[in-house]
Amino acid sequence: MNSYPDSNWLMLVLIIGAGWLVYLLAPVITPFAVSAGLAYLGDPLVDRLEQASVWRWKVNRTLAVGVVFVLILALLGGVLLIIVPLLLEQVRLLIERLPQWIEWFSGTATPWLAAKLGVDISGSDSAQFSSMLQAYWKEISKAAFSVIDFLSRGGIAVASWLVNLILIPVVTFYLLRDWDLLKQGIQDLLPRSIEGDCTSVVGEVDAVLGAFIRGQLMVMLALGAIYSLGLTLVGLEIAVLIGMGAGLLSIVPYLGSIIGVLVALAAAIFQYQDVLHLFLVLLVFSVGQIVEGMYLTPKLVGDRIGLHPVMVIFAVLAGGQLFGFLGILLALPAAAALNVLVRHLHDRYRQSDLYNSPTDTNGTPPG
Numbered sequence: 001m002n003s004y005p006d007s008n009w010l011m012l013v014l015i016i017g018a019g020w021l022v023y024l025l026a027p028v029i030t031p032f033a034v035s036a037g038l039a040y041l042g043d044p045l046v047d048r049l050e051q052a053s054v055w056r057w058k059v060n061r062t063l064a065v066g067v068v069f070v071l072i073l074a075l076l077g078g079v080l081l082i083i084v085p086l087l088l089e090q091v092r093l094l095i096e097r098l099p100q101w102i103e104w105f106s107g108t109a110t111p112w113l114a115a116k117l118g119v120d121i122s123g124s125d126s127a128q129f130s131s132m133l134q135a136y137w138k139e140i141s142k143a144a145f146s147v148i149d150f151l152s153r154g155g156i157a158v159a160s161w162l163v164n165l166i167l168i169p170v171v172t173f174y175l176l177r178d179w180d181l182l183k184q185g186i187q188d189l190l191p192r193s194i195e196g197d198c199t200s201v202v203g204e205v206d207a208v209l210g211a212f213i214r215g216q217l218m219v220m221l222a223l224g225a226i227y228s229l230g231l232t233l234v235g236l237e238i239a240v241l242i243g244m245g246a247g248l249l250s251i252v253p254y255l256g257s258i259i260g261v262l263v264a265l266a267a268a269i270f271q272y273q274d275v276l277h278l279f280l281v282l283l284v285f286s287v288g289q290i291v292e293g294m295y296l297t298p299k300l301v302g303d304r305i306g307l308h309p310v311m312v313i314f315a316v317l318a319g320g321q322l323f324g325f326l327g328i329l330l331a332l333p334a335a336a337a338l339n340v341l342v343r344h345l346h347d348r349y350r351q352s353d354l355y356n357s358p359t360d361t362n363g364t365p366p367g
Contacts, residue, residue, distance in 0.1 A: 022323065022326070023322070023323060026323050026324055026325075026326040026327075027324075027326075029326055030325055030326045030329070031164045031167050031168050031171065032171055033326055033329045033330060034164075034168050034329065035167075035168050035171035035172040035175055036175060037329060038072055038168070038172045038175075038176075039172055039175035039176045039179055040179075040213075041213065041214060041217075042068045042069075042071075042072055042172075042176055043176065043179045043180075044210070044214075045068050045071075046061070046064045046065055046068050046176060046179070047064075047180075049063075049064035049067060049068065050064050061177065062177065065173065065176045065177045068176060069169075069172065069173050069176060072172065073169060083244070086240055087240060087241060087244065090237075090238045090240055090241035091241065093237060093238055094238050094241060097237070097238075100270075101266075101270050104270055187199065201337075201340055201341065201344060204340045205333075205336050205337045205340045208336045208339065208340060209332065209333055209336040209337075212332065212336065213332060214300075215297075215300040216251060216300075218296075218300045219250065219292060219296045219297060219300050220247045220248055220250050220251060220256075221247065222247075222291075222292075222296055222300075223246065223247040223250050223256065223288055223292060223296070224243055224244040224245075224246065224247020224248065225243075225247070226243075226247075226284075226287065226288045226291060227242065227243030227244075227246050227247055227260060227284060227285065227288055228240045228242075228243030228244055228247075229243070230243070230283075230284030230285075230287065230288070231243050231264060231281070231284055234268070234277060234280045234281060234284060235271075235272075235277070236264065236267050236268060236271065236281075237267070237271060238267060242260055242263050242264050242267065243260070245259075245260065245263075246259060246260025246261075246263075246264075246285075250292075251312060252309045252312055252313060253309055255309075257285055257288065257289055260285060261281070261282065261285050264281045264284075264285070265278055265281055265282075268280075268281050311335050311339065312332070312335065315331040315332060315334060315335035316328055316331045316332075318331070319331030319334065
């Protein structure tokens, strides 16, 4: 008689224990989570290649996995060998330029704004503000360079990166090859009484998560490329850093474009101090928003996302706070699953007796 409540408590204890274990093993689990994410992104392409044929010879799973695996390695290699060094160089340039920006802001921009707004700012206050910002920035830049040097020369860090560089591709290959078998094995372990409901919920989670991650990732990369290329043609010194940053922040609608416009305008004012380059910066971001709204989002993402921007922000911040980098990786899958579960619970609540209980003429439940 009491076996069903006892099984619920046992399930709750297992979930809490699994969460605590993930928290303790987060540094070890992280490369496996990265591999699982890469396998999840690559599995649909593997399935499509399996359905193809070369002349009359059908492509098998191993060959399809090999092709997709090479594509993933080429993409990651391009990012590591081309984009990352370029971004690091632009970060170094930003660290060198920012004290001059601070001095220009406090010595030129602030007095100009004060004159236009009719606010009295004494020269001593402006100089004190400038010296304070520069002192803080010197400390920040020293810390940033120390971190970069540690990551590039630290023996433990290098060893960890080498292990991950070897481990992640190997685990990704095996997960890609056995992805369908793993899914079937998990499905076979489910109790038959809930197998249908779980399969339905997981299917909805996969639709939401796939549309969001695969589509939004391509939108982010495309916007980052558009902004970076456009700002480079405008002539900004840190064009790639601003453009890629705006593209990555576009995971939240309009956030990337707003922050990117503000930072790019500030950089253009400091570098050129004319109206033409301000107009060109606005033109670049306008073109990016038009391309995103008319082509990228409708074609790559569609209307199946169902994840509210506030949920995305909270999930990423909460995951990072609880589990570090692993939590950031797991934030969106967890948010997608929670979104689907809440929707199912809401539907059941709307169909329950609690929601549909009759009321008497005074508006209160009978009895």
